[in-house]
Amino acid sequence: MKTTNVADQVTRAALELFASQGYATTSVQQIVEAAGVTKGAMYHYFQSKDDLLFAIYDRMLSLQKAHLDGIVAAGGPVADVVRAVCVDVVETSIDFLPEGTVFFRSMHMLPEPRLKEVTQRRREYHDEFAALLRRGQDEGLFRTDVPRSLLVAHFFSDVHYLSHWYSPEGPETKSQVAQQLTELFLRSITEQGRGADDRADQH
The missing domain is CATH 1.10.10.60 (Homeodomain-like)
Incomplete structure (x- = not known):
């Protein structure tokens, strides 16, 4: 061995x-x-069973943060960057679905220092994601009538809910799910999509 x-x-x-x-x-x-x-x-x-629980989630968290940093560093139109980030976080969450499921079910059992570390690292990811949304808002692409914190929570609630319904056996592949969830999210936050929805409501 x-x-x-x-x-x-x-x-x-x-x-x-x-x-x-x-x-x-x-x-x-x-x-x-x-x-x-x-x-x-x-x-x-x-050092302990707690360390193992942390390590299970740490692998996914570290990978997603590295991917996020790489996508942002590559640059491009903010809408394309946000799309790429959304697709990546859904796909990697599906790749690590067992890890995420176990961790979120048991994270409350972590000792306080470990729990604070996880919370801080997740906040750093969300803050970077929120900064992308702010860039889109500044360019007039994304809606501003809803707080950014709510927009972030809207997307990641869908991601965290994957373990409740997604099955690797299908019928949707992870790429299909990632594209569909991303499209739904982007349509809900874009000014153009919101205008179309508002017009539809008036008829």
């Missing part, structure tokens, strides 16, 4: 056990047995 694989083995085993029987009822002994490692090997990488 290569030592470089120990952390991944333990993380995968913990994810499967947390998903099947719950975080609170899963013991460290069960995790190391499922991973095929010793407790000493596990503790070389993770």
Whole structure:
């Protein structure tokens, strides 16, 4: 067994056990047995079961933030940037659907310092996303009659709800879902789309 694989083995085993029987009822002994490692090997990488729960979500959070930074750095029209970010966050959330499901179900059990760290990092992502929306508002592309915080919450509530209904077996692929949710969101926040909706309401 290569030592470089120990952390991944333990993380995968913990994810499967947390998903099947719950975080609170899963013991460290069960995790190391499922991973095929010793407790000493596990503790070389993770100080506690809390660290494992954090690590499960950290992989997804770090990847999404890196993608966000890369998309923003590449530049382009703000509408295209927002579209690319939205598609990416839906697709990566689906890729990490088990991780997200386990974490959001059990995050309240994290110790306060870890919970604060997660909250802060999620806020940083949301703040960068909100800054993109503000650019679009400044250019007259996005509606300004709704607070940006509500626009951000509107989109990410759809993302966080994916685990309640999405199935990798179909009928929609992750790319289709990402494109559809993104289109629905952008139509709801664009000034042009809002004007069309307002005109339809008048008939």
